[in-house]
Amino acid sequence: MASSWVRRGVVLATGAVLLVLTGCSSQDVAALKRLGLPQAASAQAPEIAHLWIGTWIAAGTIGVFVWGLIGWVVIRYRSHTNEMPRQNRYNLPMEIFYTIAPFVVIGVLFYYTILAQNAVTAESKNPDVTVDVVGQKWSWTFNYKSAQDPAVGADVYEVGTIQATPDLYLPVNKSVRFNLSSPDVNHSFWVPAFYEKRDIIPGRNNNIEITPNRIGTYRGKCAELCGTYHQSMLFNVHVVTEDEYTAYLKTLAAKGQVGEAKGASNADPQGSAKIYQGEEVGDR
Incomplete structure (x- = not known):
């Protein structure tokens, strides 16, 4: 009797899953396979994706096992009387198991x-x-260290404000080192499509290296609740060909955005401040 109930439950659950999947597009199915992750756009992203999906598989397996035990106990030992079952003071094998098992799971995930x-x-x-x-x-x-690039010949920069979301251009299939700094409060550099982020802490130089491998435009944002206008800390990431990347840096140089900008020391909430370490933007 109990086994027939289990079989019926499995059949119903399988049917429900298949019914849902038949109404999904190929894009929806691909998104389900990523378990909520956006489409990857960097060479490092698969490592994070495999860890993410593997963790969910492990958690799901343990969950199904525990739920199965609960269901089996409910069905196997159900009673139509109010008699108390025999009570045991302890079960040594079981206690050893549920003490060691969590450490094994944690150890594997840590590895x-x-x-x-x-x-x-x-x-x-x-x-x-x-x-x-x-x-x-x-x-x-964004300060592009392009002085050694003969096609550009100078370091150039792009500055964003609350009203003007800045653009970050990156060449596809090229390793990019981001050196991160902040002149005021904690921020966090995050491009969801890269599957990575790094905190930016005043007084501490942090860095992250990414190799973008998918041409397209992606959203970047601050992942740290940094203050009143945190929601305005957005930027657009353009992964382009090397020629398009070089052409963009040339446009920055043509605008006079040559040198280095270190970040506003006392930014105007309306985004109008363009003072960088006591100097005007164009002076650095």
């Missing part, structure tokens, strides 16, 4: 987390592109 962490934090000695990123109240400044 794969370290592997993924080592893979995504690995840095090359000479990245193809270096961008100094400044997170300031309440936008972003």
